[in-house]
Amino acid sequence: MVQEVTPFLMFEKDAEKAINFYVSVFKDAKIESIEHWSKDEAGKENTVKRAYFSIGNQGFIALDSPVKHDFSFTPSLSxxxxxxxxxxxxxxxxxxxxxxxxxxxxxxxxxxxxxxxxxxxxxxxxxxxxxx
Missing domain, CATH: 3.30.720.110 (Signal recognition particle alu RNA binding heterodimer, srp9/1)
Incomplete structure (x- = not known):
């Protein structure tokens, strides 16, 4: 049984900018929490390790991936x-x-x-x- 389904947005360096932007665009949006990568962890220091934000009743998770990928977002999922x-x-x-x-x-x-x-x-x- 699925307990909860949450959209997950993977960025490479702009997660915090994007989250702050979305919260400014939607009047019923808020940042729940943001955790940053520290100096000795896999991700670039001070980028987003894991963030929770919401728009209305929908929660989202976002991060700045420590791994470089050959893909990004696609409109096939919106x-x-x-x-x-x-x-x-x-x-x-x-x-x-x-x-x-x-x-x-x-x-x-x-x-x-x-x-x-x-x-x-x-x-x-x-x-x-x-x-x-």
Whole structure:
């Protein structure tokens, strides 16, 4: 039996910047805890060893990997956000798309009032939905 499922975001050096950014974008987000790599550990000193943060009721884990990988984030797995208003959706879209890449611009695509899909400046993929 699965006890809990938590999205895990692996960065290589920007985990703390990303977490602080996400907490500034979403009004109901907060950092639960951040632990940093120390001098004699596997990761680069003062980068994120393990962090917990939440957006609404959804918890996330993030870290700066001590191992260099030949892969990063992909839009085939994205964070889906149901926004509560057009204003909130526009604000989140503007913030997350700055320095990122718009995969589907913010508009009516027929399956919701408004929808957008973007990769943010850290490479994390977000779907922003305004439900009917």
């Amino acid at each position: 964070i889906f956000v149901d926004c509560s208003s057009e204003e909130e959706q526009s604000n989140v879209f503007d913030a997350l798309s700055e320095g990122g890449e718009t995969l589907m611009p913010l508009r009516d695509w027929g399956f919701s009032k408004r929808f957008a899909w973007i990769n943010d400046r850290f490479g994390v993929s977000w779907q922003l939905n305004l439900p009917f």
